[in-house]
Amino acid sequence: MSVRVQTQDFDAGAEIAALRRSDPRIGAVASFIGVVRDVNDGDSVREMTLEHYPGMTERALEQIVAEAKSRWDIIDVLVVHRVGRLAPADQIVLVVVTGAHRGEAFAACEFVMDYLKTRAPFWKKEATTEGARWVEARAADDQAAERWEQ
Amino acid sequence: MDQSEAVKGAATAGVTTVTVLFFARLREVLGCEHERVSLPPGPQTVAALRDHLRARGGPWEAELGARKAVRVAVNQDMADAGTPLIDGDEVAFFPPVTGG
Numbered sequence: 001m002s003v004r005v006q007t008q009d010f011d012a013g014a015e016i017a018a019l020r021r022s023d024p025r026i027g028a029v030a031s032f033i034g035v036v037r038d039v040n041d042g043d044s045v046r047e048m049t050l051e052h053y054p055g056m057t058e059r060a061l062e063q064i065v066a067e068a069k070s071r072w073d074i075i076d077v078l079v080v081h082r083v084g085r086l087a088p089a090d091q092i093v094l095v096v097v098t099g100a101h102r103g104e105a106f107a108a109c110e111f112v113m114d115y116l117k118t119r120a121p122f123w124k125k126e127a128t129t130e131g132a133r134w135v136e137a138r139a140a141d142d143q144a145a146e147r148w149e150q
Numbered sequence: 151m152d153q154s155e156a157v158k159g160a161a162t163a164g165v166t167t168v169t170v171l172f173f174a175r176l177r178e179v180l181g182c183e184h185e186r187v188s189l190p191p192g193p194q195t196v197a198a199l200r201d202h203l204r205a206r207g208g209p210w211e212a213e214l215g216a217r218k219a220v221r222v223a224v225n226q227d228m229a230d231a232g233t234p235l236i237d238g239d240e241v242a243f244f245p246p247v248t249g250g
Binding site (some may be wrong): 034050051052053055056059074084092094113116117118119120121122124125134135136137 | 171173174175219223226227228242244245246247248249250
């Protein structure tokens with residue numbers, strides 16, 4: 001299991017290759033990449049700044065990954081999340097889950113993202129054509145996380 | 151140990167001083183990144199700390215009011231109003247998270 005918080009960009013192909021390397025048990029790799037959109041709530045986004053809570057962020061991500069591993073029969077999980085200043089089309093987050101079969105890998109990947117969106121201490125501030133603003137949490141994200149409780 | 155004994159015990163051990171951190175919009179509006187805060191006598195909990203900070207008035211009253219969506223972590227684990235505090239704890243207040 002690996003969790004990283006960093007300012008620099010990531011190479012998803014290289015990360016996946018490293019995670020798969022010499023593990024012949026792996027039959028499925030599911031991955032998700034989150035990207036900065038150029039429009040949010042109707043305004044053009046020029047730039048975004050991601051703030052986090054150093055220490056707690058890594059701890060929260062590790063707990064989410066541990067929870068995913070206890071719920072699904074998967075082999076490994078990688079989470080890379082960027083912080084600092086980002087521009088539209090920049091990559092924000094990468095989640096990769098490896099497993100023997102696709103069903104468990106798909107589900108675990110979605111679960112990690114849903115929990116990350118509601119439990120990991122990151123905050124986005126957007127610079128838009130209408131000025132700077134903190135992004136508000138969305139009810140849809142809470143609902144997405146809650147469906148895993150059922 | 152009942153509650154009055156717990157309070158007495160805390161009092162004899164000295165004042166509970168915690169490090170308080172603020173993040174994102176709260177940090178900006180309160181103009182504070184971190185500070186050391188000593189709790190007044192009484193229950194030593196997250197709720198008591200929040201009330202104590204709110205009593206400063208102005209943006210503190212407005213931002214830490216009961217109806218505001220404020221999340222709390224104690225020693226980097228999510229906590230709630232009833233979470234007990236001890237001397238040296240790290241308490242963070244922040245808005246609902248928006249990463250990913």
